[in-house]
Amino acid sequence: xxxxxxxxxxxxxxxxxxxxxxxxxxxxxxxxxxxxxxxxxxxxxxxxxxxxxxxxxxxxxxxxxxxxxxxxxxxxxxxxxxxxxxxxxxxxxxxxxxxxxxxxxxxxxxxxxxxxxxxxxxxxxxxxxxxxxxxxxxxxxxxxxxxxxxxxxxxxxxxxxxxxxxxxxxxxxxxxxxxxxxxxxxxxxxxxxxxxxxxxxxxxxxxxxxxxxxxxxxxxxxxxxxxxxxxxxxxxxxxxxx
Amino acid sequence: xxxxxxxxxxxxxxxxxxxxxxxxxxxxxxxxxxxxxxxxxxxxxxxxxxxxxxxxxxxxxxxxxxxxxxxxxxxxxxxxxxxxxxxxxxxxxxxxxxxxxxxxxxxxxxxxxxxxxxxxxxxxxxxxxxxxxxxxxxxxxxxxxxxxxxxxxxxxxxxxxxxxxxxxxxxxxxxxxxxxxxxxxxxxxxxxxxxxxxxxxxxxxxxxxxxxxxxxxxxxxxxxxxxxxxxxxxxxxxxxxxxxxxxxxxxxxxxxxxxxxxxxxxxxxxxxxxxxxxxxxxxxxxxxxxxxxxxxxxxxxxxxxxxxxxxxxxxxxxxxxxxxxxxxxxxxxxxxxxxxxxxxxxxxxxxxxxxxxxxxxxxxxxxxxxxxxxxxxxxxxxxxxxxxxxxxxxxxxxxxxxxxxxxxxxxxxxxxxxxxxxxxxxxxxxxxxxxxxxxxxxxxxxxxxxxxxxxxxxxxxxxxxxxxxxxxxxxxxxxxxxxxxxxxxxxxxxxxxxxxxxxxxxxxxxxxxxxxxxxxxxxxxxxxxxxxxxxxxxxxxxxxxxxxxxxxxxxxxxxxxxxxxxxxxxxxxxxxxxxxxxxxxx
Numbered sequence: 128x129x130x131x132x133x134x135x136x137x138x139x140x141x142x143x144x145x146x147x148x149x150x151x152x153x154x155x156x157x158x159x160x161x162x163x164x165x166x167x168x169x170x171x172x173x174x175x176x177x178x179x180x181x182x183x184x185x186x187x188x189x190x191x192x193x194x195x196x197x198x199x200x201x202x203x204x205x206x207x208x209x210x211x212x213x214x215x216x217x218x219x220x221x222x223x224x225x226x227x228x229x230x231x232x233x234x235x236x237x238x239x240x241x242x243x244x245x246x247x248x249x250x251x252x253x254x255x256x257x258x259x260x261x262x263x264x265x266x267x268x269x270x271x272x273x274x275x276x277x278x279x280x281x282x283x284x285x286x287x288x289x290x291x292x293x294x295x296x297x298x299x300x301x302x303x304x305x306x307x308x309x310x311x312x313x314x315x316x317x318x319x320x321x322x323x324x325x326x327x328x329x330x331x332x333x334x335x336x337x338x339x340x341x342x343x344x345x346x347x348x349x350x351x352x353x354x355x356x357x358x359x360x361x362x363x364x365x366x367x368x369x
Numbered sequence: 370x371x372x373x374x375x376x377x378x379x380x381x382x383x384x385x386x387x388x389x390x391x392x393x394x395x396x397x398x399x400x401x402x403x404x405x406x407x408x409x410x411x412x413x414x415x416x417x418x419x420x421x422x423x424x425x426x427x428x429x430x431x432x433x434x435x436x437x438x439x440x441x442x443x444x445x446x447x448x449x450x451x452x453x454x455x456x457x458x459x460x461x462x463x464x465x466x467x468x469x470x471x472x473x474x475x476x477x478x479x480x481x482x483x484x485x486x487x488x489x490x491x492x493x494x495x496x497x498x499x500x501x502x503x504x505x506x507x508x509x510x511x512x513x514x515x516x517x518x519x520x521x522x523x524x525x526x527x528x529x530x531x532x533x534x535x536x537x538x539x540x541x542x543x544x545x546x547x548x549x550x551x552x553x554x555x556x557x558x559x560x561x562x563x564x565x566x567x568x569x570x571x572x573x574x575x576x577x578x579x580x581x582x583x584x585x586x587x588x589x590x591x592x593x594x595x596x597x598x599x600x601x602x603x604x605x606x607x608x609x610x611x612x613x614x615x616x617x618x619x620x621x622x623x624x625x626x627x628x629x630x631x632x633x634x635x636x637x638x639x640x641x642x643x644x645x646x647x648x649x650x651x652x653x654x655x656x657x658x659x660x661x662x663x664x665x666x667x668x669x670x671x672x673x674x675x676x677x678x679x680x681x682x683x684x685x686x687x688x689x690x691x692x693x694x695x696x697x698x699x700x701x702x703x704x705x706x707x708x709x710x711x712x713x714x715x716x717x718x719x720x721x722x723x724x725x726x727x728x729x730x731x732x733x734x735x736x737x738x739x740x741x742x743x744x745x746x747x748x749x750x751x752x753x754x755x756x757x758x759x760x761x762x763x764x765x766x767x768x769x770x771x772x773x774x775x776x777x778x779x780x781x782x783x784x785x786x787x788x789x790x791x792x793x794x795x796x797x798x799x800x801x802x803x804x805x806x807x808x809x810x811x812x813x814x815x816x817x818x819x820x821x822x823x824x825x826x827x828x829x830x831x832x833x834x835x836x837x838x839x840x841x842x843x844x845x846x847x848x849x850x851x852x853x854x855x856x857x858x859x860x861x862x863x864x865x866x867x868x869x870x871x872x873x874x875x876x877x878x879x880x881x882x883x884x885x886x887x888x889x890x891x892x893x894x895x896x897x898x899x900x901x902x903x904x905x906x907x908x909x910x911x912x913x914x915x916x917x918x919x920x921x922x923x924x925x926x927x928x929x930x931x932x933x934x935x936x937x938x939x940x941x942x943x944x945x946x947x948x949x950x951x952x953x954x955x
Contacts, residue, residue, distance in 0.1 A: 223451030223859070224834065225720045225750065225777050226808075230534055230562065231667075232720070263457040263485075263940070264511075284910055285455075 220271060229253050229266075252340055258286045258317065258348040269340045275332055282319070286348065318354040321346045330354065380405075384413045393418050412436055419443070420879050422460060422484065423904065426933040427468035438477045439503075440469070444484035446882045446927055447832075448857055450508065453884055453925070455910055457940040460484045463493075464938075470497035478503040478529075485509070491516030495523035503529035503557075513538035514563070521547035528582075529557040539564040545572045550579075557585035561611050561642065564589070570596050577603045587611030590644045595623050598630035605633045612642030615669070619649055632656035641665035641690075648675045658682035662709075665690040667716050673699045673727075681706045687743075688712040693729040693750060700733030704740025712746040713737055717777060720750070731758035738765040746771040753784040754811055759793025769801040773808035779835035779860070782812040789813055795820030798828070805852075808832040818842035822849020830855040840867040847871035857882040864922075865892035872896055875903055880929040884908075888926055891919040896928070897946020904931050905946040906939075914944060 232253075252269040265285050272278045319331040323342040331339070331346070387410055390396055400410040416439040417430060431437075444460025462484045469476055476498045486509045494501065501524045514537060520530065521544060544560070546569060555576070568591055577583060583604050588597075592613030601607070617623060627650065631637070637657045646669040661683045666676070667690040676695045680686070686707040693715050695703070703710065715733070719726045731754045738744060744766050754776050763769075783790055790811040798804060798821050807828055809817065813836035821828070822845035829852050837843070844867035846856065856878065864887035875881055875896075890907065893914075897905035907914050908925035935945040 220721060221779070223448065223453045224779065225717065225775055226451045226832075226834075227717065227720045227750075228450050228534070229452065230536070231716065265456040266452070268452070 222271075252343075254321075254343055254345050256282065256285070256346040256348065259350055259353070261286060267346070269343060274336050275339075282348070286317075316351050317348045318351045319346060319348050320354055380409050383409050387413055391416070415439060416478075417441070421929050421931075422462075422465070423933060423936050424879070424929060424931045427465040429933065431468055431472045435472065436475075437473060438475060439480070440465075440476070440478070441480040441482075442484060443482045446857065446880060447483075447855070448859065448882055448884070449483055453859065455908065455940075455942060458908065458943060459936065459938055459940070461938060462486050463490045466490045466493050466497075470494075474498060475500055477501060478505075480505040480507070481509055482507040483509065485511040486516070487511050488513055488516030488519075492519045495519040498524075500526055502526055503531075505529065505531040505533070506535050507531075507533040508535065510536035513540045514544050515540055517544050518547040521545070521552075522549065525549075525552065526554055527552075528554055530555075531557055531559040531585075532562050533559060535562045537563055543569055543572070545569065545576055548576055550575075552576075553579045554582065555580035556582050557609075558583070559585065559587040559611070560589050561587040562589065563591070568592055570599075574599055574603060581606070583607065585609040587641060588613045590614050590642075593617065594627070594650065598623075598626045601630035601634055606636055607634055608636050609639040609663075610634070610637060610642075611640070611665075612644075614645045615643045615650060616645040616647045617650065619647070624650060624653060628653040628656065637661070639663035639665075643669040646671050648672075651675060651679055654679075655682050659684065661686060663688040667692060667714065670694065670718065677702045683707060685709055690714045690716070692716050692718045693727050694718055695733070696728045697730055697733040697736065698728070700729075701736045701740075704736045708741060709743055710737070710741040711743050713741075713744065714748040715750055716748075717750040720777065725752045731755055734758065735761050735765075738762040743768070745769060748773045748775075748808075750775045750777060752777050753781065754790060754793070755783045755785045756788065756790055756793035756796075757783075757785065759790065760796040763793075763796035763800040767800045767802065769797070769804055771806040772797055772801065772804060773806065773832070774810055775808065776810040779810070780812045781810075789816070791817040791820065795824070798823075798825040803827055806830045809836055810834060814838050815842040815845070818845040822846050825850055827852050829853065831857070833858045833861055835860045837861045837863060840864055843867035844870060847874045853877075854879045856880075858884070858886060860885040862887055865889055868892060869895065872900055875900065875928055876930050878930065880927065882925075882927050884925040886926070887922045889920050890914040890917070890923050893923055893926060894919075894946050898948055901948035902930055902932070904929055904935060907944045907946065908942060909944075910942045 253266050254269060256265045256267055267278070267281060267285075269278070272281060320328050321331050321339070321343045322328055322345045324344065328347070334342070383406070387396075387399060390399060393416075396410060396414060400407045411433050413436065414434045415437055417434055417437050418441045419425060419430065420443050422442045422444050430440075442462065442465060444462070445454050445458060448454060449458070460483060462481055470493055474497065477500055479494065480503075484506075486506060491512055494504070496519075501520075504520060504527075509532075512535075517530070517532075517537070520527065544563070548555075568589070570592075573588075573592075573596075577586065577600055584607060586600070586604065586607055587609070588600075588611055590613050594613070594615055594617040597612055601610070631654050634657060638660060640654060640657070640661060640663070643666055648671050651671070658679070659682065662685055664679075664683060664686060666679075669676075670692065672694050673696045676691065676699045680689070680695075680699065680703050684706060687709050688711060689703065689707070691699075691714070695715065700715075703713075715729065729751055731751060734747070734749050734751070735758050738761065745768055747769070748771075751774075754774065782788060783793070791814055794807075794809060794813070794817050798807070802824075804825055805827060807821070807825065807830070809832065815838045818837060818841070821831070825831075828850050831846065831850070831853065833856075840863055842861070843858070843863040846853070847867060848871055853874075858881075861883075863883065868883075868888060869892055893905050893907050896903065906927040906929075907923045908927060909923055911924060914921075914923055935947070939945065
């Protein structure tokens, strides 16, 4: 098996002399050594995503509003392992691993009747995402994200012409500031809304992140002008919770 | 004496002979004997199976086989089941329905797997095929109960409506009420994947009552346990039954009602459902257990003792799907009670937990392999494994056709020796000469691929994750596995060399999936350029691959052979490498 590069094949390998691009590296080590130091990170993300994201960011920021300040930092890595060796590493959720189908994961999530109270976010929360004007739906697992900002970044990747609203310091839309809210809704930007457990359509960002994850059933990204109808209801619900 | 030759028979005689040949493989062989046989065969082929909907165009299929009655199509790659294929990738059935609606009005059966089906498609089916009999949708999505209602309302001769593991938009349309009162031909109904759709029980009961040929009925979780008895009593001829939620308040009268209903079903051979099981109600199924051949408890969160009791009542079990709550102890009982077991699937109850929550190890698998001589098909999720165990299993079960092992933590070594599991899987492929499907896991080097390439000559489908050291591994598989049709790889250090050196092999396969590997964009372009009968699709949500250096690895790669050329329905994050020297990106 020493001669990997079978000469009898149509492709003359010498002709194609390629560099193996190492995952995580921009440009690869040439010379064709068989040892590829791969270990793709368990999240499957590439280190050079930083470079790429800047480009994507430019596309996404057509409106000129600098909404996603953190997009360029490329800190999309889910916490892989704690730097502190004393703590056991937090379990990183690798996409699609273990290979258990989504409907099974969702069923197990609602089947915790055995009495084991697991605090770890061990199940998935898949919700459909539709965007007005887009020809197909997407699905996201809300448990993959830790904040509205992370969700916003992920959605920006999926729907590159979409930008999310400006989230305040607590990561929530400041509903008490009516004029800010009305500005947002009057712009031509897209606004994310979601259907909650009660079947009501709400503006994304009105509740703390974890509460949102628990109550969101599906997402719809709509034009700000269309979302105006949601604002009063959203504010009402918000106030009733306060 | 004159020679009798093939063409001395009138066409009708040949056609009659061909009608006894049902398998696709044989039909294909028949069609290649000579031109006249090709012609006769194509006019009388009634069933077509298209393993990759993009390998051929609907028009080509219908042109060649104008008289088909049944079509089966598969869309997305298998890894779509685990969310590795972004939504919008493709697999739309609508173009097929449109072509067939016009050209094949007598179509009776449509079977789809991993395809996007819209309400529009379903409505077109309902409208176009007057003798439509069977719709089987497996892992499909994109439609709602509205589309299904159209089928129910219009297809007077419908026998089968089977929605397996589909993602259906539940619009609470009371699907069952759309079957007309005059409709009686239902034989098989599987609505187990429907969500919280309110099922009108009286509608369901009336439907079951008037459809006296009903053999398969799989209900959804919304159907409560206390309604099951009435349904079973109205359909004692059922062979395959799926319960809804299997929980209710404990009441002696409802328990005995249920037990009585089950015992009236003398033909029952398969049970499934069992969501939210209340263990005290389980013995209600004991009357049918002795004849059961198939049992799906993979949603039943009951513990090992109850599972053991249940399984000991089912000596004729051939197929068992269960959660790892069964534990090693339960599998040992299974091994001693169920000597006819052919298929076992053990799913993880806590797939993301770091620590094991149940005592299920390699021992359970070894026990079953030892006790069940007819075991052929295994899907097993566990947290530890050893080469020793795998070698034992291989020697015990030389008849394996499907062996899929998932050790939950990637790259887990042999827990006893801390070595890779190469030798263990090597034994599997060496002893199980008829192995058709294999899924690997654990710590694996290039060596396991050498074994696979050397021994797995009948292997048709291989799934690989977090394994191997170098291109040599991929080369072993591509150059050695003569029967390989589908290869799916994720997170392995396989790059350009092996792929390019074995490019011709790819035309003999249905498809190759590689994600999070080390294949460069340059290699993809080269492959696309050199192999016009392959579609080389680069799937990358980070943006256009030409915005990065050519040597950078692509995120996901899907290569499949096709006679239909590039497809036109790709979303913005999929690029097909052109077979054009000027390397235009589509």
